[in-house]
Amino acid sequence: MAYDVVIIGGGPAGLAAGIYVKRAMLNALLIEKIGIGGQILITDLVENYPGFLETSGADLSRKFEQHALKFGLEIKSIVEVTGIEDRGEMKVVKTSEGDLDTKAVIIAAGTTPRKLGAKGELNFIGRGVSYCATCDGFFFREKVVVVVGGGDSAITEAIFLTKMAKKVIIVHRRDKLRAEKINQEHAFANPKISFAWDSVVEEIAGKQVVEKVMVRNVKTNELSEIKTDGVFIYVGLIPNTGFADVEKDEGGFIIANGKMETSVRGIFVAGDCRVTPLRQIATAVGDGAIAAVSAEKYLEGI
Ligand SMILES: Cc1cc2nc3c(=O)[nH]c(=O)nc-3n(C[C@H](O)[C@H](O)[C@H](O)COP(=O)(O)OP(=O)(O)OC[C@H]3O[C@@H](n4cnc5c(N)ncnc54)[C@H](O)[C@@H]3O)c2cc1C
Numbered sequence: 496m497a498y499d500v501v502i503i504g505g506g507p508a509g510l511a512a513g514i515y516v517k518r519a520m521l522n523a524l525l526i527e528k529i530g531i532g533g534q535i536l537i538t539d540l541v542e543n544y545p546g547f548l549e550t551s552g553a554d555l556s557r558k559f560e561q562h563a564l565k566f567g568l569e570i571k572s573i574v575e576v577t578g579i580e581d582r583g584e585m586k587v588v589k590t591s592e593g594d595l596d597t598k599a600v601i602i603a604a605g606t607t608p609r610k611l612g613a614k615g616e617l618n619f620i621g622r623g624v625s626y627c628a629t630c631d632g633f634f635f636r637e638k639v640v641v642v643v644g645g646g647d648s649a650i651t652e653a654i655f656l657t658k659m660a661k662k663v664i665i666v667h668r669r670d671k672l673r674a675e676k677i678n679q680e681h682a683f684a685n686p687k688i689s690f691a692w693d694s695v696v697e698e699i700a701g702k703q704v705v706e707k708v709m710v711r712n713v714k715t716n717e718l719s720e721i722k723t724d725g726v727f728i729y730v731g732l733i734p735n736t737g738f739a740d741v742e743k744d745e746g747g748f749i750i751a752n753g754k755m756e757t758s759v760r761g762i763f764v765a766g767d768c769r770v771t772p773l774r775q776i777a778t779a780v781g782d783g784a785i786a787a788v789s790a791e792k793y794l795e796g797i
Pocket residue numbers: 503504505506507508509526527528529530531532533534535537538540541542543544574575576577603604605606648651652735738765766767768774775776777779
């Protein structure tokens with residue numbers, strides 16, 4: 496039996512799309528390779544999603560999932576999509592558990608944190624190097640940590656880490672932050688946070704665990720050492736789009752029009768994995784709704 500729509504990814508974009516396609520009475524399946532919720536599962540505090548003054552990412556993702564299940568969305572977890580074959584009006588979604596036939600596809604596969612590329616980084620993953628403060632912050636109680644990056648993820652996670660760590664040093668390659676102004680204000684006002692401006696981490700070093708980072712000032716070229724117990728890295732995102740043969744930008748983000756239509760008829764995209772000026776829960780959810788309605792209209796026409 497062929498599905499009307501297969502949704503790839505169980506983050507905010509995929510779950511929002513799921514709610515809308517089910518309310519359109521479509522026969523839909525959502526496939527998620529890890530756990531339902533996407534990146535918000537690893538977000539401690541969300542305070543910019545309308546209607547929720549303050550919530551945890553885990554709570555919000557549970558609510559999204561319950562909402563999609565209420566309308567009968569079929570979900571397959573721990574299944575990875577490895578390819579999409581376009582056969583015109585029929586698509587074949589290739590997964591770790593076999594092939595699935597569907598008339599339309601919504602790609603909502605999100606992103607993966609970008610590696611820093613510093614010497615020692617890969618050796619110390621799980622031994623002081625982390626990409627998730629919510630997951631690992633607990634291990635750094637009363638310790639010193641370095642956070643690398645200057646965007647919203649870096650700044651909000653640095654603020655979160657001050658709940659456990661005794662000191663948080665933000666290393667940023669520019670002399671100003673990119674984060675929302677309100678997040679910047681909170682960081683500047685936090686007595687536990689200090690900044691190493693115009694600086695890049697060149698090396699992460701230690702014996703068994705992280706003990707220090709070597710930091711280069713990009714203006715003076717001076718190399719200095721910061722003693723630290725942990726390094727949290729937030730330096731950008733890589734889209735999870737390798738399995739999709741649709742038009743992308745040079746970074747691998749999928750190009751779509753305002754209806755979330757990709758370059759291939761019947762394949763739609765939503766959320767962080769597309770070219771978009773803002774990668775947030777609110778925008779991902781909006782994309783998911785549009786992609787679902789566009790898929791519904793497309794199905795009416797074939
Ligand atoms: C540390 C951090 C803090 C953040 N804080 C906030 C915040 O406070 N407010 C806010 O609005 N936004 C925040 N964001 C951003 C927000 O989490 C994202 O914008 C949002 O999760 C994007 O939703 P998405 O559904 O597009 O992608 P994702 O949430 O990334 O979900 C994509 C899902 O697709 C799955 N997937 C990927 N590839 C495959 C495949 N091949 N097969 C099957 N499944 C696959 C993934 O496992 C994942 O579950 C934060 C992000 C981070 C990293």
